[in-house]
Amino acid sequence: MATILESIFLKRSQQKKKTSPLNFKKRLFILTENKLSYYEYDFDRGRRGSKKGSVDTEKITCVETVIPEENPPPERQVQRKGDGVNETEQISIIERFPYPFQVVYDEGLLYVFTPTEELRQRWIHQLKGVIRYNNDLVQKYHPCFWMDGQYLCCAQTAKYAMGCKLARASGGLRSGRSHRNTKKPLPATPTDGQVKMSKPLPPAPIELKKVVALYDYTPLNVKDLPLRKGEEYLILEESNLPWWRAQDKDGRQGYIPSNYITETRDPLEMHEWYSKNMTRSQAEQLLKEESKEGGFIVRDSSKAGKYTVSVFAKSAMEPQGLIRHYVVCQSAQNQYYLAEKHLHDSIPELIMYHQHNAAGLISRLKYPVSSRSKSAPSTAGLGYGSWEIDPKDLTFLKELGNGQFGVVKYGKWRGQYEVAVKMIKEGCMSEDEFIDEAKVMMNLSHEKLVQLYGVSTKERPIFIITEYMANGCLLNFLRETRRRLLPSELLEICKDVCEAMEYLESKQFLHRDLAARNCLVNESGTVKVSDFGLSRYVLDDEYTSSVGSKFPVRWSPPEVLLYSKFSSKSDVWAFGVLIWEVYTLGKMPYERFNNSDTADHVTKGLRLYRPQLASERVYAIMHSCWHEKPDERPAFKILLSNILDLTDEES
Numbered sequence: 136m137a138t139i140l141e142s143i144f145l146k147r148s149q150q151k152k153k154t155s156p157l158n159f160k161k162r163l164f165i166l167t168e169n170k171l172s173y174y175e176y177d178f179d180r181g182r183r184g185s186k187k188g189s190v191d192t193e194k195i196t197c198v199e200t201v202i203p204e205e206n207p208p209p210e211r212q213v214q215r216k217g218d219g220v221n222e223t224e225q226i227s228i229i230e231r232f233p234y235p236f237q238v239v240y241d242e243g244l245l246y247v248f249t250p251t252e253e254l255r256q257r258w259i260h261q262l263k264g265v266i267r268y269n270n271d272l273v274q275k276y277h278p279c280f281w282m283d284g285q286y287l288c289c290a291q292t293a294k295y296a297m298g299c300k301l302a303r304a305s306g307g308l309r310s311g312r313s314h315r316n317t318k319k320p321l322p323a324t325p326t327d328g329q330v331k332m333s334k335p336l337p338p339a340p341i342e343l344k345k346v347v348a349l350y351d352y353t354p355l356n357v358k359d360l361p362l363r364k365g366e367e368y369l370i371l372e373e374s375n376l377p378w379w380r381a382q383d384k385d386g387r388q389g390y391i392p393s394n395y396i397t398e399t400r401d402p403l404e405m406h407e408w409y410s411k412n413m414t415r416s417q418a419e420q421l422l423k424e425e426s427k428e429g430g431f432i433v434r435d436s437s438k439a440g441k442y443t444v445s446v447f448a449k450s451a452m453e454p455q456g457l458i459r460h461y462v463v464c465q466s467a468q469n470q471y472y473l474a475e476k477h478l479h480d481s482i483p484e485l486i487m488y489h490q491h492n493a494a495g496l497i498s499r500l501k502y503p504v505s506s507r508s509k510s511a512p513s514t515a516g517l518g519y520g521s522w523e524i525d526p527k528d529l530t531f532l533k534e535l536g537n538g539q540f541g542v543v544k545y546g547k548w549r550g551q552y553e554v555a556v557k558m559i560k561e562g563c564m565s566e567d568e569f570i571d572e573a574k575v576m577m578n579l580s581h582e583k584l585v586q587l588y589g590v591s592t593k594e595r596p597i598f599i600i601t602e603y604m605a606n607g608c609l610l611n612f613l614r615e616t617r618r619r620l621l622p623s624e625l626l627e628i629c630k631d632v633c634e635a636m637e638y639l640e641s642k643q644f645l646h647r648d649l650a651a652r653n654c655l656v657n658e659s660g661t662v663k664v665s666d667f668g669l670s671r672y673v674l675d676d677e678y679t680s681s682v683g684s685k686f687p688v689r690w691s692p693p694e695v696l697l698y699s700k701f702s703s704k705s706d707v708w709a710f711g712v713l714i715w716e717v718y719t720l721g722k723m724p725y726e727r728f729n730n731s732d733t734a735d736h737v738t739k740g741l742r743l744y745r746p747q748l749a750s751e752r753v754y755a756i757m758h759s760c761w762h763e764k765p766d767e768r769p770a771f772k773i774l775l776s777n778i779l780d781l782t783d784e785e786s
Contacts (some may be wrong), residue, residue, distance in 0.1 A: 140166040140261050142372055143176060143381075144249035145232040162187060164247065166258070168265060169239065171195070190240050193540040197239035197273045197302055198262040200255065201246060201280055204287070231575075235280075238262065239273065243283055244294065250374045276302050344370040344379070346396040347405055348507055350511035355518030360389025365405065368396065377515035377580040390519035394512050394580060403482060408503035409433045414782045415445070415629075416623040419458050421504050422447035426456060429501025433486065435749075436462055442482060442488075444473060448498035459497050513586035513602045515577055517548060522577050524548070524589040524600050529556060535607070540669075541596065545603060554588060569669070570597075579642060583635035585655055585665035604655035604663065612656045613721035620720070623782070625748065628662050629714050630778050635664035636710055637771040640703045644668065647701060649709040650690050651716040688730040689723070693763055696734045704765035710774065711760025718746035718753065753780055 141163070144779040148158035162173040163183055168614035169192055175184030205399035232248035234255040239245075240499050249255040266272070276299030289299040345367055360381055362368070371388065372380035378390045404411060410418070413434040422430050422445060430447040432704035442463040449456045461473050463482065470478040471485045474495035479485040489500045516522055531546040541560035548554050573590050580586060591598035597719075606612055609628070613620075632654060639646060646653075646667045651664045694700040712724050724743060725733040742761050745754040762768045769777075 136169055138165055139265070140164075140258060140372070142249070142254060142258070142374070144250075146173060147246040147248070149245060151242050156267075156460045160187075164258075166192075166261060166265070168192065171214050171262070173784060186202065190243075190245065192262075192265050193269060194240045194242070194270045195238055195262070195266045195269060196241065196278045197237070197298075198259050198266065199237055199239075199276045199278070199302060200259065201234055201235040201237050202278050204280065204282075237276070239276065241271070246280065250376065253373055258651065259528050269586065273298060273302060276300060279288050293297060310501045317732070327752065330466070344373065344716055345396065346370055346398055348391075348396055350395045352392060352395050352514075354389070355514075356521055358390050358519045360387060360391050362391055362395055370765075376578050378519045392512075392514040393513075394582070396561050403433070406433075406486075406501075406503075407505050409488060410505060411435055415443075415460065415778065416782050418445040418460075420623070420627070422458055423456065425502070427502045427504075429498040431464075431500040431502070432504050433482065437464070443488075444496075444500070446497055447504075457497070461496065469687070512582055513580075513588075515580040515586060517552065517600075522574055522589045523593070524598070526591045526594060526598060529554070529591075529598070531556065536642070540599075547786070548588070548600070551668065553603040554714070555601050555603045557601070559597045559599065561596060573599075579639070579644060579667070581635055581638040583631050584638065584662050585663045601665070602663075604665075605658040606656035608652055609654035609656055609662055610651040610721050613651060615716060616720070622748070622750070624660075625717050626753070626778065626781060629716050630775070630782070631662040632664055632710065632713060633771055633775045633778055636706060637775050639664075639667060640706070640771045643703075645703060647702055647705050648690070648708070649706055649713055650687060651713055651721060654713075681697065688734055689725055691734075691737075692761075692765070693738045694765060696738055701772070702765060704768045705773070707768045711757040712743065714749075714753070714757040714760075715746060718749040718757075720748070722746075756781075 143161060144164050145159050146162045146164075148160070160225045163176040164171065164173045168191045171192060172186060174186050174188035176182075177184050179199050196752045234249045234252050236244055236249070236255050237246055238260055239610065247258075249258065254463060263664075277286045277288050277291075277296075277298050278300045279286060281287075281294060285292045286296070287298075291294075325600060341517045346369075348362040348364050348366055348368065350362065351364050352359075354361050360368075366382055366384065368381045368391065370379055370381050373393075377393050379393045379396075380388065381391045384390045403409045408431060410432055411434070413421075413432065415437075416435055418432045419477050422432065425447070427447065428449055434443055434445065435441075444461045446459050446461065446465060448459075449458055463471055463485065465471055468477055468478075469478060471482055472478050473485065473489065477485075477488060477492075479488060479492050486500060488494070489496060491499065493499045499548065517524065529546050530550060531544045533545050535545050535555065537543070538557060541559050542558045543554045544558065546554055546556055548664060570590065570592055573587070577587050577589065585604060586602040588602065590600065623779075632649075636646065636649065644667065646664065648666060649664070650670065653664070654662050656662050657667050687709075689707040690712045692705050694702075695705050695708075715724060716722065725736070726738060738765070742758065745751075749757070756774065759769055759777075760774070
């Protein structure tokens with residue numbers, strides 16, 4: 136039987152009256168016309184395991200969403216491993232699968248948790264299409280969970296009690312009769328003018344998302360699908376994970392990196408000259424680096440819904456080159472123009488015209504400049520589902536230095552892909568706990584995070600394999616730079632780090648050791664955050680307070696120093712210290728004090744001074760990170776907005 140849908144979800148146990156974290160299991164769900172089945176899944180080998188259960192689709196009486204609990208009680212929460220002996224931070228077991236739906240059938244009630252709302256709706260839509268001609272479809276359902284012997288919505292204690300909310304009809308689904316004890320279907324009763332169907336219609340097709348490849352991608356394992364830049368693909372399965380299942384124009388299916396594609400609804404992203412989120416200072420820096428007459432970039436303007444064309448040109452008066460920024464205007468007829476007499480129906484038409492005619496600009500648009508076109512981004516892992524890396528596939532070329540975990544080497548994977556390898560010396564890391572968390576960390580993927588590619592754990596020492604960053608540690612970069620960094624460049628460093636931290640904050644993932652030493656710089660000068668979450672596994676006196684919890688004292692807020700209480704707001708404090716490091720070009724925070732004195736002074740209200748290179752507004756941003764009360768510190772989203780507001784002024 137052909138597979139309609141296939142996804143990895145979280146399933147809640149149907150057998151236990153009381154539910155706990157142990158009652159939730161990851162399962163591979165497969166839907167066909169006749170069955171909804173679920174299987175164990177081997178994440179190491181990326182393949183299906185033994186079958187754990189199934190439901191005949193003809194026996195399903197209802198498919199609906201479920202309203203999640205606002206405050207799950209302690210018995211349905213789980214404590215993170217390795218978070219410190221005094222830490223009480225807890226997370227819901229369904230934190231990463233927050234969108235539940237229910238499948239009600241004649242013998243039970245199945246609760247399934249999906250990672251995205253889009254995926255939940257896709258499964259509900261397909262299931263309703265499959266069951267729409269079933270005879271026992273219910274008119275009412277329970278919108279809240281069956282929990283601890285009752286429904287949370289209506290407090291009924293009979294598991295098969297009539298629902299309390301009307302079911303929605305969707306895709307031809309009949310709201311049929313209420314649930315009956317008998318499994319024998321009732322005869323259909325057609326009304327006048329209706330014709331009894333001898334064969335059910337197929338389910339209404341769901342419209343699949345179309346995407347276009349921004350980069351070529353060569354498969355790294357057998358489950359991957361190759362990408363060709365500029366070609367269209369259909370997304371068969373989308374999730375909040377960095378690999379999506381797709382189909383090419385020839386019908387071939389496989390997994391692709393989601394950061395290599397863009398939706399076709401935004402056609403500008405296909406053009407080399409368009410950089411969606413580029414700031415004014417970033418555009419100027421790129422244009423100056425290229426230093427080509429007529430170099431240009433099209434980017435989103437600081438005014439919502441507007442575009443800006445940034446152009447570089449040289450002249451006898453300006454041999455070093457000058458840059459002009461032109462806002463794209465729209466006429467009353469919604470036509471675009473830079474020079475008022477030359478109207479165009481689209482941005483690409485406008486750019487094409489000015490590639491051949493200056494028409495009032497400082498130069499023709501001769502040379503598209505883009506950071507994206509230089510190299511494809513890193514993928515989350517070396518192929519879909521590949522997190523355990525065979526050390527035989529690694530070639531070591533040179534030593535990069537010694538970190539807190541051991542030697543770091545530069546090498547290549549399978550002789551082709553550049554990687555950095557941390558060789559973990561025994562006794563410096565809680566290895567088993569780290570390995571448990573590594574799979575989660577691999578699914579964190581952002582252009583300003585150093586990508587974790589995988590681990591090698593079958594032999595000792597274990598290896599951590601990451602993206603290679605040619606310019607090394609940010610702290611050394613700041614201390615050893617041979618030219619004076621411009622204010623705009625210092626602010627750009629802070630913006631890069633803040634973007635990464637905003638992403639981690641959105642994923643509810645704590646860094647715990649944010650500092651310049653834990654950021655790296657690539658060959659183009661972009662700064663990326665590294666070693667996120669690793670401090671939990673360090674066995675090092677420098678990171679240990681008198682109460683036994685691990686943290687870097689000089690980057691820690693009062694609540695960590697006093698109570699070992701970590702949160703995203705303790706990361707915000709550390710970010711403020713990192714800004715200070717950037718604007719002092721790598722000085723040691725509280726350099727006159729030892730760790731003990733630093734902790735004492737910080738808890739009594741001491742704060743770092745304003746660096747000479749930092750303006751009052753920059754210092755206001757870093758100082759806002761150091762409020763004594765965590766709730767008074769801004770979120771990274773607010774900090775990023777404040778930094779972007781400064782970008783044009785500092786450029």
